[in-house]
Amino acid sequence: MPLCLYPANSIKWGCLCLLLTCVLFLSACKQVSTKNSNHPALADSIIDKVNTLLNTGQQERSVIYLDSAYRVFPNPGIADLWKKYNQKANYYLYYDKNLVKEKLYADSMLSILKGKESQYKKEYAGAIFAKGDVLMVEKKYAEAFKCYYDGKLFAQKNLDSCSYCQITYQLGMVRYKQGNYLRAIPYFKQAFAENSHCKADAGFSNLFIYPQSHLNTIALCFEQAGVPDSAVYYYKRALAFIDRNAGRFPEKKQFAEMARAVVYGNLGGAYALMNNYTEAGKYLQESIHINNRPGYAIEDAQTAQLKLAGLYIQSSRFIAADSLLGQIEHDLLAGRGKSQSNADNRLKWKKLKWNYYDKTHEVVQAYQYVQQYDSMRDSLDEVSKGLKIADIDQGFKNIEQQYRLTLLSKNDQLKTTYLVAIIVFAVMTIIILLLVWYNLKRYRNSVNELTKLNQKISEYNTQMQKTLTALEQSQEENTRMMKMVAHDLRNPVGAMMTVATMMLDNKHGPGDDRTMLELIKTSGKNSLNLIDDLLQIHTRLEELKMEPVDMFTLLHYCVELLHFKAEAKGQQILLTADHLTISVNREKMWRVISNLIANAIKFSPSGAVVSVLMIGKEDSVLITIEDHGIGIPIEMRDKIFDMFTEAKRPGTAGEQPFGMGLAISKQIVEAHGGHIWFESKQNNGTFFYVELPLNN
Incomplete structure (x- = not known):
């Protein structure tokens, strides 16, 4: 969308307008919040170079340069790509006249902004207008006006007046292209008023380019409408603005010169309409002198040359007119300064050639050029035929009316x-009130029964609480008594084992007595093991005395104590562990490990290997005891950790089980904040796992 487009019939300043567009995008990038991936300085330098090539008449080279520069662009951001697509859309709209490519890039501008409209507000408004420009070329005026209307609403809601001024300007340009010059003037005046709110740091575009172009375009409207005195007034206002503000931007001196030359040319045309040929010639020649150079607005210089040639013909200076028309013809054929105004300049040139030959009474040549002029004019009129009869104001009113009708329909x-909803709510309210009344009636009938029931429940709860307390006290007393009895039994049973051992050490005793003594020793040992298990029942965390223990040393000690028991069955115990220190109760944890290893020995066949493995994890220690024994049947697996369980079996050598070792081990491990579990396959061995926290 050209944000600063001068009327094609009089300004002839297409390349310069693209430069204005680029400067606008630079200021937009300052106002729009961009991500780190955008590179505004690099993108703007590329666009400036492209416009320089356009200004010097190198249109095809400008496109090649733009594509090449973006091909090596380092990760262009959304705003960077938008500038490229906007430049391409303008090129194919005003220079190459390729509707397919223009539409492609206009759609691309909207595509990359999808979902990011609130972040790139100014770019999004420009993209909507670019889409409207495409629809105008396609002669879909109703759809185009809707795009313009949507863009206008979006800009009014999201942009400040300084940023919004070029949207207003663009709407005025639609009126100008239709030839409704006087109806276009209010738009340009409004744009100038909106631009006056720009702050001192708003940039070169807002502070210089746009205001002088607004004044210049207002003057052009008066000129085209046949009011040359008002046109001269606004042209002089534009020159005064340029003279007053050019010094603020010394780095833009060349642009200021081009802008001044453009106004000179237009002012010369206005003086010509007032028959002030002296002033007209002076300003036209000055405009040509400035802009008819590479890097300047050459196409505008051609417009001034055409106006000057017209003066020469009117004043019968035919030799000067013929020479100037020949120079213009050469430039047009060579494509010098080709822009969106090129076709209009060709049409004017043909009309001047017709006038020239008519004035010099060369009828045949005059007839040839009048035919060429009429044919080309009809062709151009056909292109803009629909545009001239389309009414953008009425279109906006119709769209607004449709929006209002839609809104009214939605309101209805x-x-x-x-x-x-009110009716449904009222019905539901009545139903609810009836239900409340019915339930209230039932409640009143039931309240006494509920009160009695609550009293009974309260009595039952009190009785149950007393019973539970009594049971807990009884369990504690039973446990205390059992531990006292077990502790008192240790001494006599231990003494019995000691006497039996001493008598067995006497090798001269009778053989029958030795057999009885062995039975007494074995029974005493089993009784001590049972007593030890009873003393470990109901282990609690508060009863544990924790201390730092090297688990490798503890495991090694357990293995060494049970080494002889394993050798008696021809078994081997393998220990694999590192030195890891954790806080445990040494005696309790020794009993857990010893119990698990003893079980592995008990239920493994002769010659088997029992493996003990310890590994350190991130926040725990995992101990694994693996045997290759008879395994645990499926029907016993849910019971082996129960106290006084019936899941008891004799060992592979007939060892006597008590059924409390695993239950006690589970209590000890859980009192340490750990976890114990197993994995087993019947007749294929068992894995017991003990996991203890590192920080206990």
Whole structure:
């Protein structure tokens, strides 16, 4: 979308307008919040170079340069790509006249901004207008006006007046292209007023380019409408603005010169309409002198040359007119300064050639050029035929009316929905009130029964609480008594084992007595093991005395104590562990490990290997005891950790089980904040796992 486009019939300043567009995008990048991936300085330098090539008449080279520069662009951001697509859309709209490519890049501008409209507000408004420009070329005026209307609403809601001024300017340009010059003037005046709100740091575009172009375009409207005195007034205002503000931007001196030359040319045309040929010639020649150079607005210089040639013909200076028309013809054929105004300049040139030959009474040549002129004019009129009869103001009113009708329809639907909701709510309220009344009646009838029931429940709860307390006290007393009895039994049973051992050490005793003594020793040992298990029942965390223990040393000690028991069955115990220190109760944890290893020995066949493995994890220690024994049957697996369980079996050598070792081990491990579990396959061995926290 050209944010600063001068009227094609009089300004002839297409390349310069693209430069204005680029400067606008630079200021937009300052106002729009961009991500780190955008590179505004690099993107703007590329666009400036492209416009320089356009200004010097190198249109094809400008496109090649733009593509090449972006091909090596380091990760271009959304705003960077938008500038490229906007430049391409303008090129194919005003220079190459390729509708397919223009539409492609206009759609691309909207595509990359999808979902990011609130972040790139100014770019999004420009993209909507670019889409409207495409629809205008396609002669879909109703759709184009809708795009312009949507863009206008979006800009009014999201942009400040300084940023919004070029949107207003663009709407005025639609009126100008239709030839409704006087109806276009209010738009340009409004744009100038909106631009006056720009702050001192708003940039070169907002502070210089746009205001002088607004004044210049207002003057052009008066000139085209046949009011040359008002045109001269606004042209002089534009020159005064340029003279007053050019010094603020010394680095833009060349642009200021081009802008001044453009106004000179237009002012010369206005003086010509007032028959002030002296002033007209002076300003036209000065305009040509400045802009008819590489890097300047050459196409505008051609417009001034055409106006000057017209003066020469009117004043019968035919030799000067013929020479100037020949120079213009050469430039047009060579494509020098080709822009969106090129076709209009060709049409004017043909009309001047017709006038020249008519004035010099060369009828045949005059007839040839009048035919060429009429044919080309008809062709151009056909292109803009629909545009001239389209009414953008009425289009906006129709769109606004449609929006209002849609809004009214939605309001009616909403009101209908509210009415239905109110009716449903009223019915539900009545139903609820009836249900409340019915339930209240039932409640009153039931309240006494509920009160009695609550009293009974309260009595039952009190009785149950007393019973539970008594059971807990009884369990504690039973446990205390059992531990006292077990502790008192250790001494006599231990003494019995000691006497039996001493008598067995006497090798001269009778053989029958030795057999009885062995039975007494074995029974005493089993009794001590049972007593030890009873003393470990109901281990609690508060009863544990924790201390730092090297688990490798503890495991090694357990293995060494049970080494002889394993050798008696021809078994081997393998220990694999590192030195890891954790806080445990040494005696309790020794009993857990010893119990698990003893079980592995008990239920493994002769010659088997029992493996003990310890590994350190991130926040725990995992101990694994693996045997290759008879395994645990499926029907016993849910019971082996129960106290006084019936899941008891004799060992592979007939060892006597008590059924409390695993239950006690589970209590000890859980009192340490750990976890114990197993994995087993019948007749294929068992894995017991003990996991203890590192920080206990």
